[in-house]
Amino acid sequence: MHELGLCDAMLKTIRHVLAEEKVETGEVRRIVLEIGELSGVVPRFMEESWKAVIDRTPYADVALEIQMLPGYADCLDCSAHFRPTENDFQCPVCGGTKLKPVSGTDMMIQSIEVGETEVEKTE
Numbered sequence: 751m752h753e754l755g756l757c758d759a760m761l762k763t764i765r766h767v768l769a770e771e772k773v774e775t776g777e778v779r780r781i782v783l784e785i786g787e788l789s790g791v792v793p794r795f796m797e798e799s800w801k802a803v804i805d806r807t808p809y810a811d812v813a814l815e816i817q818m819l820p821g822y823a824d825c826l827d828c829s830a831h832f833r834p835t836e837n838d839f840q841c842p843v844c845g846g847t848k849l850k851p852v853s854g855t856d857m858m859i860q861s862i863e864v865g866e867t868e869v870e871k872t873e
C-alpha cells in the first residue's frame with residue numbers, strides 16, 4: 751500500500767509549508783487533497799493511511815478531504831481523446847490499448863485550511 755508513503759510525504763510537506771507561513775500546528779483544520787483518477791492512488795487507502803500517519807501527532811484532529819479530478823487519455827493509434835475508466839483502460843473508438851494519460855495523473859495538496867483563532871471578548 752504505497753498510500754502510506756504518500757501520506758507520510760504529504761505530512762512532511764504540510765509541516766514545511768506551515769513552518770514557512772508561521773502557522774501554529776493547532777490551527778490547522780482541514781487538508782484538501784486532489785487526486786487524479788489516473789494517478790493510481792486509491793482515495794479510501796489515502797483516508798486510512800492519513801489517519802495512521804497523524805495518529806499521536808499534533809495533527810491528529812486534522813481532517814482530510816479528498817476531491818477527485820477526472821482523468822483523460824489520448825489513444826496513440828487513432829488520437830481519440832477520452833476518459834478511460836479504471837476497469838476499462840481501452841480506446842472506445844478503435845479499441846487500442848496504447849494510451850497516453852494526459853490529465854488526472856497527479857495528486858496534490860489543494861489547500862491547507864487554517865481555522866480562525868477564536869478571540870475571547872471581554873466587555
Ligand SMILES: [Zn+2]
Nearest residue numbers: 825828841844
Ligand atoms: Zn483509438
